[in-house]
Amino acid sequence: MKAPRLRKFSLVSLRDLLVAIAPTTVLVAIACAVAYLVVDPEPPRRVVLATGQDNSAYEEFGRKYAAVLARDGIRVELRRSLGSAYNLQRLKDGQVDIAFVQSGSTGAGQAASAAPAARADLVSLGSLFTEPVWLFLRASDKRKDVLRSLTQLKGLRINLGPEGTGVPQLFRQLLAANNVEPGDLRISKLENTPATMALLNGQIDGLVFSSAPEAPLIQMLLQTPGVQLFDFRQAEAYTHRLPFLTHVVLPRGIVDLGRDIPSKDFQLIAPTATLVARADLHPALIDAFVKAATEIHGGAGWFQQQGQFPSPRYSEIPVAREAAKYYRDGPPFLQRYLSFWLANLFDRLWVVAVALAALVIPLSKVVPPLYAWRVRSRVYRWYGQLRAVELAVESAPEAHRPEVQAEQLRRLDDIERRVNHISIPLAYADALYGLRSHINLVRQRVRAAPQRRAEDL
Known part of the structure; x- marks a missing residue:
């Protein structure tokens, strides 16, 4: 009978200890929950990406991003757009989370007061690829000679695309560099696909694209008999007059080696495509998109070497801190070995651990x-x-x-x-x-x- 009574005495009273710890435990649990949900919230599983026109490179790459991010359980909703200017406006209005934007769309050629407004509350995730300016001209019996200068476009019917796509603004700057007024041309504003049909049907003399070569319409026009590609023989001079442009070369035979298409090197000028996001995009999603960009754009291409893109260079918008760190140090340590969501969970637990330490140490006294x-x-x-x-x-x-x-x-x-x-x-x-x-x-x-x-x- 003595043993049960002796069990009542111990070095520590568990009940009193639990009661004494209870307030601290409740405060710590509340702090951890607040830190987990508010300080570093879980990234959303749905992201809206603004792409480009029908059959454009932006639309094609948008599908690739959706496929890559779907592997991590992130649903990318694609929103078709007329181009860069529309995408920038949609970002500012909060209609999309991330978008493809062409260099030169946010600052060059705009009023000084408009440029900062276009970049407000936006961050760049890096440059993705070059977007050469493609000027396709329909061969005509009336024009036997190949055009060598933009000044020879006077009087021709040239399609620049809808206003706000970026191409009209860009091409006007090219015309201005040649002392050619837009009124000297008969300009139309058809979208890419209708403009291509109009060119093939002889309704217009030429059309201008600014796109990566992966765009289906570019691939088709490069191989279409009777359609000529304009050779920017003064490409280097253009890059000095317009710093957001780069000089690239379309190598002979790159389209089709067997048929030798094109039959010579073409000098082209090219802005770069960048991935622009709202500044409040979750840091984990920034890492996910930069990782996807590395997979999609990191290889060698017609105008780039292996590993040249994506890059924090060539961007007019400040690069996001997380993206700059990714380019400098590579993917976060945990994301190299764990799935996206599991790595993000452990990253968020660090925030909880900090909150825990901040409360446990003083409350333990x-x-x-x-x-x-x-x-x-x-x-x-x-x-x-x-x-x-x-x-x-x-x-x-x-x-x-x-x-x-x-x-x-x-x-x-x-x-x-x-x-x-x-x-x-x-x-x-x-x-x-x-x-x-x-x-x-x-x-x-x-x-x-x-x-x-x-x-x-």
Whole structure:
């Protein structure tokens, strides 16, 4: 029978410890939840990407991004667009999260006050590829000679595409560099696919694209008999006049080696395509898109070497901090070995760990005093009862003193009986034994009360 009673005594009172820890635990849990949900929220699983016109390179690459990011459980919703200017406006209006934008669309050729506004609240995820300016001309019996200068376009029917696509603005700058007014040409504003049909049907004399060579319409026109590609023989001079342009070469035979298409090298000028996002895009999604861009655009191409793109260079919009770190150090450590969502979970747990440390360290100093107070309070509260016994005896009238004395002695016996059942950790046993000795001391004082009263008299 002694063993069960001995089990009541231990070095630590688990119940009191749990009660003392409970407030700290609740505060830490709330702080961790807030840090997990607010400080570093979970990245969204749906992203809206603005692409380009029908059959454009932007649309083709948009499908590739959707396929790559789908492997990580991220749904990329593609929004077709007329071009860069529309994409920039959609980003500013919050209609899309990320978009393809051509260099020169945000600053060059715009008013000084408009350029910063176009870049406000936007970040670049890097340059992706070059977008040569393709000027395709329909061969005509009336024009036997190959055009060598943009000045020879005067009077021709040339399609530049809808306003806001980037191409009209870009081509006007090229015309201005040649002292040619847009009014000297008969300009139309058809979209890419209808413009291509109009060129093949003889309704227009030429059309201008600015696109990567992967665009289906570019591939088709390069191989279509009777369609000529304009050779920018002064390409290097254009890049000095318009710094956002680069000089690229379309090598002979690159389209079809067997048929020797094209039959010579073509000098071209090219802006670059960049991936632009809203500044509030989740950092984890920035890493995911840069990783996808490396997979999609990192290989060798018609105008680029292996590993040349994607790149933090050639961007007019400031590169996002996460993207710059990715280009400098490679993918985050955890993403090299874990899935996107698992790596992101561990990254977010670091935020929780910081919040945990910030609270646990100071609150841990509160737990020991709170625990000691709870344990000792089980002993100290009985001292009020002992003081009440003493006051009852001392204030009792002389005639009723024996009855009061007997009643208070019974009360002391009850207190002692209840105190003997107190469970207290061994580390605080001194307080319990001190209480028991004080009960005996009060009992002695109660019994000796008549004698002390007589001595006083």
